[in-house]
Amino acid sequence: MAVTQEQADWFSDAFAKLVDNVDQAILGKREVIRLVVTALLSDGHVLLEDVPGTGKTVLAKALANTLDGSNSRIQFTPDLLPSDVTGVTIYDQGKGVFEFHKGPIFASIVLADEINRASPKTQSALLEVMEEARVTVDGVSHDVGRPFMVIATQNPVEQAGTYTLPEAQLDRFLIKTSLGYPDHNTAVALLLDSSNRARASKVSPIIAPGSVAAMAQLASEVFVDASVLAYLNHIVTATRTHKDSTLGVSMRGALALARAVKTWALSQGRTYVTPDDVRELAVPVLAHRIIVDPESDFAGVTAEDIVSRVLVDIEPPAYRAA
Template identity: 50%
Template sequence: MPDPGIDEVGARAAAIVENVETVISGKRDAVVAALTVLLAEGHLLIEDVPGVGKTMLARSLARSVDLTVSRIQFTPDLLPSDVTGVSVFDQSSRSFTFKPGPVFANLVIGDEINRASPKTQSALLECMEEHQVTADGVTHRLGRPFVVVATQNPVEMEGTYPLPEAQRDRFMARISMGYPAQADELAMLSTRETASPIELVDPVVGLEELQGMIRTVSRVFTSAPVKEYAVELARATRDDRQLRLGASPRATLQLVRAAKAHAAMHGRDFVLPDDIDALAVPVLAHRLVPTSRALGSHDHDSGPLIDAVVRRIVADTPVPIGSARRD
Protein backbone atom coordinates (compact mmCIF):
# COMPACT_ATOMS: atom_id res chain seq x y z
CA MET A 1 0.00 0.00 0.00
CA PRO A 2 1.57 3.34 -1.05
CA ASP A 3 1.94 6.01 1.59
CA PRO A 4 -0.85 8.63 1.57
CA GLY A 5 -0.25 12.14 0.30
CA ILE A 6 -0.46 15.21 2.49
CA ASP A 7 -4.07 15.90 1.53
CA GLU A 8 -5.05 12.34 2.43
CA VAL A 9 -3.25 12.58 5.77
CA GLY A 10 -5.24 15.72 6.54
CA ALA A 11 -8.53 14.04 5.56
CA ARG A 12 -7.87 10.94 7.66
CA ALA A 13 -6.75 13.05 10.60
CA ALA A 14 -9.96 15.07 10.39
CA ALA A 15 -11.96 11.81 10.40
CA ILE A 16 -10.18 10.65 13.56
CA VAL A 17 -10.77 13.99 15.28
CA GLU A 18 -14.47 13.90 14.36
CA ASN A 19 -14.73 10.32 15.66
CA VAL A 20 -13.14 11.19 19.00
CA GLU A 21 -15.35 14.26 19.34
CA THR A 22 -18.43 12.03 19.43
CA VAL A 23 -17.19 11.14 22.91
CA ILE A 24 -15.15 14.21 23.93
CA SER A 25 -17.13 17.28 22.94
CA GLY A 26 -15.95 20.85 23.29
CA LYS A 27 -12.27 19.88 23.65
CA ARG A 28 -11.03 20.06 20.06
CA ASP A 29 -7.64 21.50 21.03
CA ALA A 30 -6.95 18.55 23.34
CA VAL A 31 -8.11 16.03 20.71
CA VAL A 32 -5.96 17.61 17.98
CA ALA A 33 -2.95 17.71 20.30
CA ALA A 34 -3.38 14.02 21.15
CA LEU A 35 -3.57 13.08 17.46
CA THR A 36 -0.55 15.27 16.67
CA VAL A 37 1.52 13.31 19.18
CA LEU A 38 0.27 10.00 17.75
CA LEU A 39 1.26 10.97 14.19
CA ALA A 40 4.66 12.15 15.42
CA GLU A 41 5.17 8.83 17.27
CA GLY A 42 5.62 10.59 20.57
CA HIS A 43 4.14 10.06 24.02
CA LEU A 44 1.38 12.16 25.59
CA LEU A 45 0.85 13.19 29.21
CA ILE A 46 -2.66 14.37 30.11
CA GLU A 47 -2.67 16.19 33.44
CA ASP A 48 -5.77 17.47 35.20
CA VAL A 49 -8.08 16.96 38.16
CA PRO A 50 -10.13 13.75 38.37
CA GLY A 51 -13.31 13.35 36.36
CA VAL A 52 -12.72 15.71 33.43
CA GLY A 53 -12.27 13.00 30.75
CA LYS A 54 -8.52 12.29 30.66
CA THR A 55 -8.88 8.52 30.39
CA MET A 56 -11.92 8.86 28.13
CA LEU A 57 -9.84 10.88 25.65
CA ALA A 58 -7.12 8.22 25.63
CA ARG A 59 -9.66 5.39 25.19
CA SER A 60 -11.62 7.11 22.42
CA LEU A 61 -8.42 7.87 20.50
CA ALA A 62 -7.38 4.23 20.88
CA ARG A 63 -10.76 3.00 19.63
CA SER A 64 -10.66 5.35 16.62
CA VAL A 65 -7.51 3.67 15.28
CA ASP A 66 -7.31 -0.09 14.76
CA LEU A 67 -4.27 -0.72 16.97
CA THR A 68 -3.39 -3.17 19.71
CA VAL A 69 -4.23 -1.39 22.94
CA SER A 70 -3.46 -2.15 26.58
CA ARG A 71 -4.24 -0.30 29.77
CA ILE A 72 -2.17 -0.15 32.94
CA GLN A 73 -3.79 1.10 36.13
CA PHE A 74 -0.91 2.57 38.12
CA THR A 75 -1.17 1.98 41.87
CA PRO A 76 1.31 2.24 44.76
CA ASP A 77 1.82 -1.56 44.85
CA LEU A 78 2.42 -1.94 41.09
CA LEU A 79 5.80 -3.57 40.31
CA PRO A 80 8.07 -2.87 37.31
CA SER A 81 7.55 -6.45 36.09
CA ASP A 82 3.78 -5.82 36.08
CA VAL A 83 4.48 -3.26 33.35
CA THR A 84 7.26 -4.77 31.24
CA GLY A 85 6.78 -8.51 31.76
CA VAL A 86 8.52 -11.28 33.65
CA SER A 87 10.53 -14.44 32.96
CA VAL A 88 8.67 -17.57 34.08
CA PHE A 89 10.20 -21.02 34.50
CA ASP A 90 8.68 -23.51 32.05
CA GLN A 91 8.64 -27.00 33.56
CA SER A 92 8.27 -28.72 30.20
CA SER A 93 11.30 -27.09 28.56
CA ARG A 94 13.26 -26.68 31.80
CA SER A 95 14.02 -23.07 30.88
CA PHE A 96 12.80 -19.55 31.55
CA THR A 97 10.27 -18.05 29.12
CA PHE A 98 9.57 -14.32 28.90
CA LYS A 99 5.92 -13.41 29.36
CA PRO A 100 5.35 -9.95 27.82
CA GLY A 101 3.66 -7.35 29.99
CA PRO A 102 0.97 -4.85 28.96
CA VAL A 103 3.60 -2.48 27.56
CA PHE A 104 3.75 -4.74 24.47
CA ALA A 105 1.03 -2.95 22.51
CA ASN A 106 0.86 -0.18 19.92
CA LEU A 107 -0.94 2.18 22.26
CA VAL A 108 -0.48 1.91 26.02
CA ILE A 109 -2.85 3.81 28.28
CA GLY A 110 -1.16 4.54 31.61
CA ASP A 111 -3.95 5.57 33.94
CA GLU A 112 -2.95 7.81 36.89
CA ILE A 113 0.74 7.21 36.23
CA ASN A 114 1.87 9.35 39.17
CA ARG A 115 0.16 7.09 41.72
CA ALA A 116 2.86 4.44 41.23
CA SER A 117 6.21 4.57 42.97
CA PRO A 118 9.21 6.15 41.20
CA LYS A 119 10.72 2.64 40.83
CA THR A 120 7.72 1.46 38.81
CA GLN A 121 7.54 4.68 36.82
CA SER A 122 11.18 4.15 35.80
CA ALA A 123 10.21 0.85 34.16
CA LEU A 124 8.84 2.91 31.27
CA LEU A 125 12.05 4.87 30.60
CA GLU A 126 13.67 2.34 28.27
CA CYS A 127 10.35 1.52 26.60
CA MET A 128 9.51 5.13 25.80
CA GLU A 129 12.94 6.16 24.52
CA GLU A 130 14.34 3.03 22.87
CA HIS A 131 11.15 1.10 22.05
CA GLN A 132 12.46 -2.02 23.74
CA VAL A 133 12.38 -3.97 27.00
CA THR A 134 15.45 -5.61 28.52
CA ALA A 135 14.72 -8.49 30.88
CA ASP A 136 17.32 -10.93 32.24
CA GLY A 137 19.89 -9.59 29.79
CA VAL A 138 17.67 -10.20 26.75
CA THR A 139 16.29 -7.31 24.67
CA HIS A 140 12.73 -7.54 23.35
CA ARG A 141 11.67 -5.06 20.68
CA LEU A 142 8.32 -3.28 20.87
CA GLY A 143 6.02 -2.91 17.86
CA ARG A 144 5.67 0.25 15.79
CA PRO A 145 4.03 2.55 16.34
CA PHE A 146 4.50 2.53 20.10
CA VAL A 147 2.77 5.36 21.93
CA VAL A 148 2.17 5.88 25.64
CA VAL A 149 -0.82 8.04 26.58
CA ALA A 150 -0.58 8.62 30.32
CA THR A 151 -2.94 10.46 32.63
CA GLN A 152 -2.01 12.01 35.94
CA ASN A 153 -3.59 14.06 38.69
CA PRO A 154 -1.94 17.29 39.89
CA VAL A 155 0.92 16.59 42.29
CA GLU A 156 -0.84 18.55 45.05
CA MET A 157 -3.47 15.79 45.30
CA GLU A 158 -3.21 13.05 47.91
CA GLY A 159 -1.44 9.79 47.01
CA THR A 160 0.60 11.11 44.08
CA TYR A 161 4.33 11.00 43.34
CA PRO A 162 5.94 13.66 41.15
CA LEU A 163 7.25 12.29 37.86
CA PRO A 164 11.05 12.47 37.70
CA GLU A 165 12.54 14.92 35.21
CA ALA A 166 13.93 12.07 33.10
CA GLN A 167 10.46 10.64 32.58
CA ARG A 168 8.74 13.98 31.96
CA ASP A 169 11.34 14.64 29.27
CA ARG A 170 10.28 11.47 27.43
CA PHE A 171 6.74 12.73 26.95
CA MET A 172 6.52 14.69 23.72
CA ALA A 173 3.69 16.88 25.01
CA ARG A 174 1.58 17.57 28.07
CA ILE A 175 -1.97 18.85 27.84
CA SER A 176 -4.81 19.61 30.23
CA MET A 177 -8.50 18.94 29.62
CA GLY A 178 -10.14 21.61 31.77
CA TYR A 179 -13.77 21.59 32.86
CA PRO A 180 -16.39 21.37 30.08
CA ALA A 181 -18.46 24.33 29.03
CA GLN A 182 -21.95 24.52 30.53
CA ALA A 183 -23.67 23.46 27.29
CA ASP A 184 -21.36 20.47 26.86
CA GLU A 185 -21.90 19.36 30.45
CA LEU A 186 -25.69 19.61 30.03
CA ALA A 187 -25.51 17.59 26.80
CA MET A 188 -23.44 14.98 28.61
CA LEU A 189 -26.25 14.38 31.10
CA SER A 190 -28.55 13.42 28.24
CA THR A 191 -26.21 11.38 26.07
CA ARG A 192 -24.84 9.25 28.90
CA GLU A 193 -28.03 8.39 30.76
CA THR A 194 -28.27 4.84 29.43
CA ALA A 195 -24.87 4.06 27.87
CA SER A 196 -21.40 5.44 27.28
CA PRO A 197 -20.86 6.89 23.78
CA ILE A 198 -17.42 5.29 23.65
CA GLU A 199 -19.08 1.92 23.09
CA LEU A 200 -20.33 3.22 19.73
CA VAL A 201 -16.88 4.32 18.52
CA ASP A 202 -15.48 2.22 15.66
CA PRO A 203 -12.03 2.49 14.06
CA VAL A 204 -11.81 4.88 11.11
CA VAL A 205 -8.12 4.18 10.33
CA GLY A 206 -6.34 0.82 10.25
CA LEU A 207 -2.82 -0.02 11.41
CA GLU A 208 -1.29 0.02 7.90
CA GLU A 209 -3.00 3.31 7.11
CA LEU A 210 -1.69 4.87 10.32
CA GLN A 211 1.84 3.61 9.62
CA GLY A 212 1.65 5.22 6.18
CA MET A 213 0.44 8.49 7.69
CA ILE A 214 3.36 8.45 10.14
CA ARG A 215 5.86 7.87 7.33
CA THR A 216 4.35 10.74 5.32
CA VAL A 217 4.56 13.02 8.36
CA SER A 218 8.23 12.14 8.87
CA ARG A 219 8.99 13.37 5.34
CA VAL A 220 7.45 16.82 5.86
CA PHE A 221 10.11 19.38 4.95
CA THR A 222 11.68 21.57 7.62
CA SER A 223 13.88 24.37 6.32
CA ALA A 224 17.16 25.39 7.95
CA PRO A 225 15.74 28.72 9.26
CA VAL A 226 12.82 26.92 10.94
CA LYS A 227 15.21 24.40 12.54
CA GLU A 228 17.34 27.29 13.77
CA TYR A 229 14.22 28.91 15.21
CA ALA A 230 13.39 25.74 17.18
CA VAL A 231 16.96 25.59 18.49
CA GLU A 232 16.85 29.25 19.51
CA LEU A 233 13.66 28.68 21.52
CA ALA A 234 15.21 25.70 23.33
CA ARG A 235 18.46 27.56 24.03
CA ALA A 236 16.53 30.56 25.37
CA THR A 237 14.92 28.35 28.03
CA ARG A 238 18.39 27.29 29.21
CA ASP A 239 19.49 30.90 29.73
CA ASP A 240 16.24 32.27 31.15
CA ARG A 241 16.55 33.92 34.57
CA GLN A 242 13.29 32.34 35.79
CA LEU A 243 14.31 28.75 35.00
CA ARG A 244 16.86 26.49 36.67
CA LEU A 245 16.32 23.64 34.17
CA GLY A 246 15.79 24.40 30.49
CA ALA A 247 14.73 22.28 27.52
CA SER A 248 16.91 19.32 26.56
CA PRO A 249 18.11 18.50 23.03
CA ARG A 250 15.45 15.78 23.07
CA ALA A 251 12.88 18.53 23.51
CA THR A 252 14.16 20.30 20.38
CA LEU A 253 13.93 17.09 18.35
CA GLN A 254 10.42 16.40 19.56
CA LEU A 255 9.30 19.97 18.95
CA VAL A 256 10.28 19.67 15.27
CA ARG A 257 8.71 16.21 14.95
CA ALA A 258 5.45 17.47 16.43
CA ALA A 259 5.56 20.53 14.15
CA LYS A 260 5.79 18.21 11.12
CA ALA A 261 2.62 16.42 12.23
CA HIS A 262 0.90 19.76 12.88
CA ALA A 263 1.81 20.95 9.38
CA ALA A 264 0.59 17.73 7.73
CA MET A 265 -2.73 17.88 9.59
CA HIS A 266 -3.17 21.37 8.14
CA GLY A 267 -2.48 20.20 4.58
CA ARG A 268 1.12 21.39 4.23
CA ASP A 269 4.24 19.43 3.32
CA PHE A 270 6.51 22.01 4.97
CA VAL A 271 6.81 23.40 8.49
CA LEU A 272 6.16 27.06 9.29
CA PRO A 273 7.34 28.97 12.37
CA ASP A 274 3.62 29.10 13.26
CA ASP A 275 3.69 25.31 13.73
CA ILE A 276 6.57 25.67 16.18
CA ASP A 277 4.80 28.48 18.03
CA ALA A 278 1.54 26.51 18.31
CA LEU A 279 3.31 23.59 20.00
CA ALA A 280 5.90 25.41 22.13
CA VAL A 281 3.87 25.35 25.36
CA PRO A 282 2.61 21.73 25.24
CA VAL A 283 5.99 20.38 24.10
CA LEU A 284 8.36 22.46 26.24
CA ALA A 285 6.57 23.58 29.41
CA HIS A 286 6.42 20.27 31.30
CA ARG A 287 10.20 19.79 30.93
CA LEU A 288 11.16 23.10 32.52
CA VAL A 289 11.82 23.75 36.21
CA PRO A 290 11.43 27.27 37.62
CA THR A 291 13.69 28.87 40.19
CA SER A 292 12.39 29.29 43.75
CA ARG A 293 12.53 33.07 43.36
CA ALA A 294 10.35 32.93 40.26
CA LEU A 295 7.81 30.73 42.04
CA GLY A 296 7.70 33.07 45.03
CA SER A 297 7.08 36.18 42.94
CA HIS A 298 4.60 34.65 40.45
CA ASP A 299 1.03 35.89 40.38
CA HIS A 300 -0.91 32.60 40.28
CA ASP A 301 -4.03 34.36 39.01
CA SER A 302 -2.20 34.92 35.70
CA GLY A 303 -1.94 31.18 34.98
CA PRO A 304 0.85 28.61 35.30
CA LEU A 305 4.28 30.17 35.60
CA ILE A 306 6.06 27.87 33.14
CA ASP A 307 3.42 28.40 30.43
CA ALA A 308 3.84 32.16 30.81
CA VAL A 309 7.62 31.85 30.57
CA VAL A 310 7.41 29.81 27.36
CA ARG A 311 4.96 32.26 25.81
CA ARG A 312 7.29 35.14 26.70
CA ILE A 313 10.26 33.35 25.14
CA VAL A 314 8.27 32.69 21.95
CA ALA A 315 7.26 36.37 21.79
CA ASP A 316 10.84 37.56 22.35
CA THR A 317 12.55 35.19 19.88
CA PRO A 318 12.86 36.63 16.35
CA VAL A 319 10.92 34.70 13.70
CA PRO A 320 13.16 33.53 10.82
CA ILE A 321 12.92 35.44 7.55
CA GLY A 322 14.08 32.60 5.26
CA SER A 323 11.75 30.44 3.17
CA ALA A 324 9.95 27.56 4.89
CA ARG A 325 8.99 25.90 1.62
CA ARG A 326 10.90 23.18 -0.18
CA ASP A 327 12.75 24.65 -3.16
Protein backbone atom coordinates in the same frame (compact mmCIF):
# COMPACT_ATOMS: atom_id res chain seq x y z
CA MET B 1 11.50 12.42 -1.05
CA ALA B 2 9.44 15.59 -0.92
CA VAL B 3 5.81 15.36 0.11
CA THR B 4 3.40 16.20 -2.71
CA GLN B 5 0.29 18.33 -2.32
CA GLU B 6 -1.84 15.29 -3.13
CA GLN B 7 -0.25 13.38 -0.26
CA ALA B 8 -0.75 16.38 2.03
CA ASP B 9 -4.44 16.53 1.17
CA TRP B 10 -4.81 12.80 1.85
CA PHE B 11 -3.02 13.13 5.19
CA SER B 12 -5.13 16.14 6.20
CA ASP B 13 -8.34 14.26 5.39
CA ALA B 14 -7.26 11.14 7.31
CA PHE B 15 -6.14 13.28 10.26
CA ALA B 16 -9.53 15.03 10.38
CA LYS B 17 -11.34 11.69 10.34
CA LEU B 18 -9.27 10.48 13.31
CA VAL B 19 -10.10 13.64 15.24
CA ASP B 20 -13.79 13.36 14.37
CA ASN B 21 -13.88 9.75 15.53
CA VAL B 22 -12.36 10.54 18.93
CA ASP B 23 -14.58 13.64 19.20
CA GLN B 24 -17.60 11.33 19.52
CA ALA B 25 -16.44 10.50 23.04
CA ILE B 26 -14.88 13.83 24.05
CA LEU B 27 -17.16 16.68 23.01
CA GLY B 28 -15.89 20.22 22.54
CA LYS B 29 -12.18 19.45 22.91
CA ARG B 30 -11.03 19.23 19.30
CA GLU B 31 -7.79 21.16 19.87
CA VAL B 32 -6.71 18.78 22.62
CA ILE B 33 -7.65 15.81 20.44
CA ARG B 34 -5.60 17.30 17.60
CA LEU B 35 -2.59 17.48 19.92
CA VAL B 36 -3.00 13.86 20.99
CA VAL B 37 -3.37 12.62 17.41
CA THR B 38 -0.33 14.71 16.45
CA ALA B 39 1.66 12.90 19.13
CA LEU B 40 0.46 9.52 17.84
CA LEU B 41 1.57 10.32 14.29
CA SER B 42 4.89 11.74 15.52
CA ASP B 43 5.88 8.55 17.38
CA GLY B 44 5.41 10.36 20.70
CA HIS B 45 3.68 9.95 24.05
CA VAL B 46 1.16 12.16 25.85
CA LEU B 47 0.77 13.21 29.49
CA LEU B 48 -2.76 14.36 30.40
CA GLU B 49 -2.70 16.33 33.64
CA ASP B 50 -6.03 17.55 34.95
CA VAL B 51 -8.41 17.42 37.88
CA PRO B 52 -10.64 14.33 38.26
CA GLY B 53 -13.74 13.98 36.11
CA THR B 54 -12.63 15.94 33.05
CA GLY B 55 -12.42 12.96 30.69
CA LYS B 56 -8.71 12.08 30.65
CA THR B 57 -9.30 8.32 30.71
CA VAL B 58 -12.18 8.57 28.23
CA LEU B 59 -9.93 10.42 25.77
CA ALA B 60 -7.21 7.79 26.08
CA LYS B 61 -9.69 4.94 25.63
CA ALA B 62 -11.34 6.64 22.66
CA LEU B 63 -8.01 7.01 20.88
CA ALA B 64 -7.14 3.39 21.64
CA ASN B 65 -10.48 2.26 20.21
CA THR B 66 -9.89 4.35 17.08
CA LEU B 67 -6.84 2.27 16.24
CA ASP B 68 -7.59 -1.24 14.98
CA GLY B 69 -4.79 -2.69 17.08
CA SER B 70 -4.05 -3.83 20.59
CA ASN B 71 -4.53 -1.60 23.60
CA SER B 72 -4.12 -2.04 27.32
CA ARG B 73 -4.70 -0.18 30.54
CA ILE B 74 -2.37 -0.15 33.53
CA GLN B 75 -3.83 1.21 36.75
CA PHE B 76 -0.80 2.56 38.58
CA THR B 77 -0.88 1.98 42.34
CA PRO B 78 1.78 2.15 45.09
CA ASP B 79 2.14 -1.66 45.16
CA LEU B 80 2.59 -2.06 41.38
CA LEU B 81 5.90 -3.72 40.47
CA PRO B 82 8.04 -3.15 37.35
CA SER B 83 7.38 -6.75 36.23
CA ASP B 84 3.64 -6.00 36.36
CA VAL B 85 4.30 -3.50 33.57
CA THR B 86 7.02 -5.06 31.44
CA GLY B 87 6.40 -8.78 31.96
CA VAL B 88 8.37 -11.56 33.61
CA THR B 89 10.48 -14.59 32.67
CA ILE B 90 9.09 -17.85 34.13
CA TYR B 91 10.66 -21.30 34.09
CA ASP B 92 8.49 -23.87 32.31
CA GLN B 93 9.16 -27.20 34.03
CA GLY B 94 7.47 -29.20 31.29
CA LYS B 95 9.63 -27.74 28.51
CA GLY B 96 12.69 -27.20 30.68
CA VAL B 97 13.15 -23.63 29.41
CA PHE B 98 12.58 -20.08 30.58
CA GLU B 99 9.71 -18.33 28.80
CA PHE B 100 8.99 -14.60 28.70
CA HIS B 101 5.41 -13.62 29.52
CA LYS B 102 4.62 -10.19 28.10
CA GLY B 103 3.22 -7.49 30.33
CA PRO B 104 0.52 -4.94 29.43
CA ILE B 105 3.14 -2.57 27.99
CA PHE B 106 3.11 -4.74 24.84
CA ALA B 107 0.28 -2.95 23.05
CA SER B 108 -0.15 -0.28 20.40
CA ILE B 109 -1.85 2.16 22.78
CA VAL B 110 -1.07 1.89 26.50
CA LEU B 111 -3.12 3.87 29.02
CA ALA B 112 -1.03 4.52 32.13
CA ASP B 113 -3.78 5.67 34.46
CA GLU B 114 -2.72 7.85 37.41
CA ILE B 115 0.93 7.24 36.64
CA ASN B 116 2.18 9.30 39.58
CA ARG B 117 0.65 6.87 42.09
CA ALA B 118 3.30 4.22 41.38
CA SER B 119 6.70 4.21 43.06
CA PRO B 120 9.73 5.66 41.24
CA LYS B 121 11.03 2.11 40.77
CA THR B 122 7.91 1.14 38.83
CA GLN B 123 7.83 4.42 36.92
CA SER B 124 11.39 3.72 35.77
CA ALA B 125 10.13 0.59 34.01
CA LEU B 126 8.74 2.93 31.34
CA LEU B 127 11.97 4.82 30.65
CA GLU B 128 13.46 2.39 28.14
CA VAL B 129 10.25 1.45 26.37
CA MET B 130 9.11 5.06 25.91
CA GLU B 131 12.44 6.01 24.35
CA GLU B 132 13.38 2.91 22.37
CA ALA B 133 10.08 0.97 21.99
CA ARG B 134 11.60 -2.13 23.55
CA VAL B 135 11.80 -3.80 26.94
CA THR B 136 14.85 -5.52 28.43
CA VAL B 137 14.11 -8.29 30.93
CA ASP B 138 16.85 -10.56 32.30
CA GLY B 139 19.27 -9.19 29.72
CA VAL B 140 17.04 -9.97 26.74
CA SER B 141 15.44 -7.19 24.66
CA HIS B 142 11.88 -7.49 23.38
CA ASP B 143 10.41 -5.06 20.82
CA VAL B 144 6.92 -3.77 21.57
CA GLY B 145 6.27 -3.04 17.89
CA ARG B 146 5.00 -0.02 16.01
CA PRO B 147 2.96 2.04 16.43
CA PHE B 148 3.51 2.36 20.16
CA MET B 149 2.13 5.15 22.33
CA VAL B 150 1.80 5.72 26.05
CA ILE B 151 -1.02 8.00 27.23
CA ALA B 152 -0.49 8.75 30.90
CA THR B 153 -2.86 10.59 33.22
CA GLN B 154 -2.25 12.26 36.52
CA ASN B 155 -4.14 14.42 38.98
CA PRO B 156 -2.25 17.62 39.92
CA VAL B 157 -4.47 18.43 42.89
CA GLU B 158 -4.38 15.40 45.19
CA GLN B 159 -0.74 14.79 46.12
CA ALA B 160 -1.17 12.36 49.04
CA GLY B 161 0.31 8.98 48.15
CA THR B 162 1.77 10.17 44.85
CA TYR B 163 5.31 10.36 43.49
CA THR B 164 6.43 13.25 41.30
CA LEU B 165 7.52 12.15 37.86
CA PRO B 166 11.30 12.59 37.44
CA GLU B 167 12.57 14.96 34.77
CA ALA B 168 13.98 12.06 32.74
CA GLN B 169 10.48 10.64 32.39
CA LEU B 170 8.73 13.95 31.76
CA ASP B 171 11.22 14.54 28.96
CA ARG B 172 10.01 11.37 27.24
CA PHE B 173 6.49 12.73 26.80
CA LEU B 174 6.17 14.54 23.50
CA ILE B 175 3.19 16.58 24.66
CA LYS B 176 1.68 17.51 28.00
CA THR B 177 -1.80 18.96 27.92
CA SER B 178 -5.08 19.11 29.82
CA LEU B 179 -8.75 18.96 28.93
CA GLY B 180 -10.28 21.38 31.37
CA TYR B 181 -13.99 21.70 32.05
CA PRO B 182 -16.40 21.82 29.08
CA ASP B 183 -18.15 25.01 28.04
CA HIS B 184 -21.83 25.56 28.84
CA ASN B 185 -23.30 24.13 25.63
CA THR B 186 -21.07 21.07 25.71
CA ALA B 187 -21.85 20.47 29.38
CA VAL B 188 -25.59 20.59 28.66
CA ALA B 189 -25.16 18.13 25.76
CA LEU B 190 -23.28 15.75 28.06
CA LEU B 191 -25.97 16.06 30.74
CA LEU B 192 -28.68 15.23 28.20
CA ASP B 193 -26.73 12.07 27.39
CA SER B 194 -25.94 11.26 31.03
CA SER B 195 -27.27 7.70 30.70
CA ASN B 196 -24.38 6.91 28.35
CA ARG B 197 -21.65 5.90 30.80
CA ALA B 198 -19.36 4.27 28.27
CA ARG B 199 -18.85 6.89 25.59
CA ALA B 200 -15.40 5.61 24.61
CA SER B 201 -16.71 2.10 23.93
CA LYS B 202 -18.90 3.44 21.13
CA VAL B 203 -15.84 4.65 19.20
CA SER B 204 -15.12 2.17 16.39
CA PRO B 205 -11.71 1.42 14.83
CA ILE B 206 -11.15 3.33 11.59
CA ILE B 207 -7.40 2.98 11.01
CA ALA B 208 -4.99 0.04 10.96
CA PRO B 209 -1.60 0.09 12.69
CA GLY B 210 0.11 -0.10 9.31
CA SER B 211 -1.66 3.05 8.16
CA VAL B 212 -0.54 4.89 11.29
CA ALA B 213 3.06 3.91 10.53
CA ALA B 214 2.63 5.09 6.93
CA MET B 215 1.23 8.45 8.05
CA ALA B 216 4.06 8.89 10.56
CA GLN B 217 6.62 8.15 7.84
CA LEU B 218 4.98 10.65 5.50
CA ALA B 219 4.97 13.32 8.20
CA SER B 220 8.69 12.81 8.81
CA GLU B 221 9.37 13.85 5.19
CA VAL B 222 7.71 17.28 5.42
CA PHE B 223 10.00 20.11 4.37
CA VAL B 224 11.38 22.41 7.07
CA ASP B 225 13.44 25.41 6.04
CA ALA B 226 16.75 25.98 7.83
CA SER B 227 15.52 29.38 9.06
CA VAL B 228 12.55 27.74 10.79
CA LEU B 229 14.82 25.19 12.47
CA ALA B 230 17.12 28.02 13.58
CA TYR B 231 14.08 29.80 15.05
CA LEU B 232 13.11 26.62 16.88
CA ASN B 233 16.61 26.25 18.29
CA HIS B 234 16.68 29.89 19.44
CA ILE B 235 13.48 29.24 21.41
CA VAL B 236 14.92 26.12 23.02
CA THR B 237 18.19 27.84 23.88
CA ALA B 238 16.36 30.80 25.40
CA THR B 239 14.53 28.51 27.86
CA ARG B 240 17.90 27.36 29.21
CA THR B 241 19.15 30.88 29.89
CA HIS B 242 15.87 32.46 31.03
CA LYS B 243 16.11 34.17 34.41
CA ASP B 244 13.09 32.26 35.76
CA SER B 245 14.29 28.74 34.87
CA THR B 246 16.82 26.47 36.52
CA LEU B 247 16.57 23.82 33.80
CA GLY B 248 15.65 24.51 30.21
CA VAL B 249 14.56 22.30 27.33
CA SER B 250 16.86 19.42 26.41
CA MET B 251 17.97 18.42 22.93
CA ARG B 252 15.42 15.61 23.14
CA GLY B 253 12.77 18.29 23.56
CA ALA B 254 14.05 20.21 20.53
CA LEU B 255 13.93 17.07 18.39
CA ALA B 256 10.43 16.31 19.67
CA LEU B 257 9.21 19.76 18.62
CA ALA B 258 10.87 19.36 15.22
CA ARG B 259 8.95 16.10 14.68
CA ALA B 260 5.65 17.45 15.97
CA VAL B 261 5.59 20.59 13.81
CA LYS B 262 5.97 18.46 10.67
CA THR B 263 2.89 16.44 11.57
CA TRP B 264 1.01 19.60 12.57
CA ALA B 265 1.78 21.29 9.24
CA LEU B 266 0.79 18.23 7.22
CA SER B 267 -2.47 17.90 9.16
CA GLN B 268 -3.41 21.31 7.77
CA GLY B 269 -2.69 20.26 4.20
CA ARG B 270 0.71 21.98 3.90
CA THR B 271 3.88 20.34 2.61
CA TYR B 272 6.12 22.70 4.60
CA VAL B 273 6.47 24.00 8.15
CA THR B 274 5.96 27.66 9.05
CA PRO B 275 7.09 29.61 12.14
CA ASP B 276 3.44 29.67 13.23
CA ASP B 277 3.50 25.88 13.55
CA VAL B 278 6.43 26.20 15.96
CA ARG B 279 4.62 28.88 17.96
CA GLU B 280 1.40 26.85 18.20
CA LEU B 281 3.13 23.74 19.57
CA ALA B 282 5.86 25.37 21.66
CA VAL B 283 3.93 25.40 24.95
CA PRO B 284 2.45 21.84 24.91
CA VAL B 285 5.75 20.34 23.70
CA LEU B 286 8.29 22.37 25.69
CA ALA B 287 6.75 23.68 28.92
CA HIS B 288 6.75 20.41 30.91
CA ARG B 289 10.48 20.03 30.30
CA ILE B 290 11.34 23.25 32.15
CA ILE B 291 12.07 23.53 35.88
CA VAL B 292 11.04 26.92 37.23
CA ASP B 293 13.35 28.69 39.66
CA PRO B 294 11.95 28.25 43.22
CA GLU B 295 11.72 32.00 43.87
CA SER B 296 10.00 32.60 40.55
CA ASP B 297 7.68 29.68 41.23
CA PHE B 298 6.75 31.24 44.58
CA ALA B 299 6.02 34.50 42.74
CA GLY B 300 3.57 32.67 40.49
CA VAL B 301 5.66 32.17 37.35
CA THR B 302 4.88 28.96 35.47
CA ALA B 303 6.79 27.03 32.81
CA GLU B 304 4.07 28.00 30.33
CA ASP B 305 4.75 31.67 31.15
CA ILE B 306 8.45 31.19 30.39
CA VAL B 307 7.77 29.67 26.97
CA SER B 308 5.21 32.37 26.16
CA ARG B 309 7.68 35.12 27.09
CA VAL B 310 10.40 33.54 24.99
CA LEU B 311 8.03 33.46 22.01
CA VAL B 312 7.43 37.19 22.46
CA ASP B 313 11.13 38.01 22.77
CA ILE B 314 12.37 36.01 19.77
CA GLU B 315 11.38 37.33 16.36
CA PRO B 316 10.28 34.63 13.89
CA PRO B 317 11.86 34.46 10.44
CA ALA B 318 10.10 36.34 7.68
CA TYR B 319 8.07 34.43 5.13
CA ARG B 320 9.83 34.04 1.83
CA ALA B 321 8.11 33.91 -1.53
CA ALA B 322 8.26 30.57 -3.30
